[in-house]
Amino acid sequence: MKPAELFVLAVLRSGPLHGYGLVQEVAARSRGRIQIRPGNLYRVLDRMLERGLIELYERASTEDERRTYYRITQFGRRTAQEEARLLAGVIDELLAT
């Protein structure tokens, strides 16, 4: 799983979000180290939709315009946790040596 995908899953665990919110939240949580460009964000989201990690969640925005929201699926939650465990193991090994 690519870092951007993991960050997207981590962000979506807090609740459904639209594209712009994802860009901002991913940048904030990665302390600015991961800046997903708009052109790439929807490629990432498209693949995650295909793999069933996330799903579309349409709802009327607080603004006038309608935005497409994305939310994490159960499969996405499990995958994120497995990925996190795997990374945690690797990190523990690295820190121990």
Add this chain to the structure above:
Amino acid sequence: MLRLFLLAYPRKFRQLHGEELLRLCREVYGPGFSLRAAADLVWNGLMERIGRAPGSFGEWLERPAREGRGERFVATVLNDVRLALRGFRGTPGFAGAVLLTLALGIGANTAIFSVIDAVLLRPLPYANGDRIVHLVQPAEGAGVENAGFSPLEVQDYRSQSRALDAVVEYHSMPFTLLGGAEPQRVQTGVVSAGFFDASACARSTAARSCPRTTSRAPRRCWC
């Protein structure tokens, strides 16, 4: 305008994410056209097309036609490239000969076009360079191709020619430059009065009033 660059993405992708993507581009890069947004869309669109291209001919055949011709085109190109590279690897001698032939052919074409462009196509570095003609005066009896013009002859051309708006003269001659530690022999360019005005003339009046100076001055003209 940005919508045009959206075409870099596959059709299916555009249908699903196109509007959202454009909205996000406006929010991130600002409203209106942005070069960064255009580059982002083109790059990621092409990457998406390449990434989505089927990996094999069989997969290509099985892919439903509804996914559009763009993906098939990219897949065909990629397969052709792979086939060509495999062929090159199998016959390195032939591949080398082909590459050498292509390199020489392209190089020769480029060189010839550069000459044609410089000599025939590109205009002289003057305003209305196509109106400027170069006069020489042969001395056939003496077997000299260009005997040059005396100041009086230049004056005669200037006053009597009706085809030319301006006649100016230039030549090159060596001088000895003094004033430094040692005298130096320098080559100079000498121009007559009005030489630079003639360039302006070529831009304005000559362009309008010199019809076809070559017919009036069949053996070349001024400057």
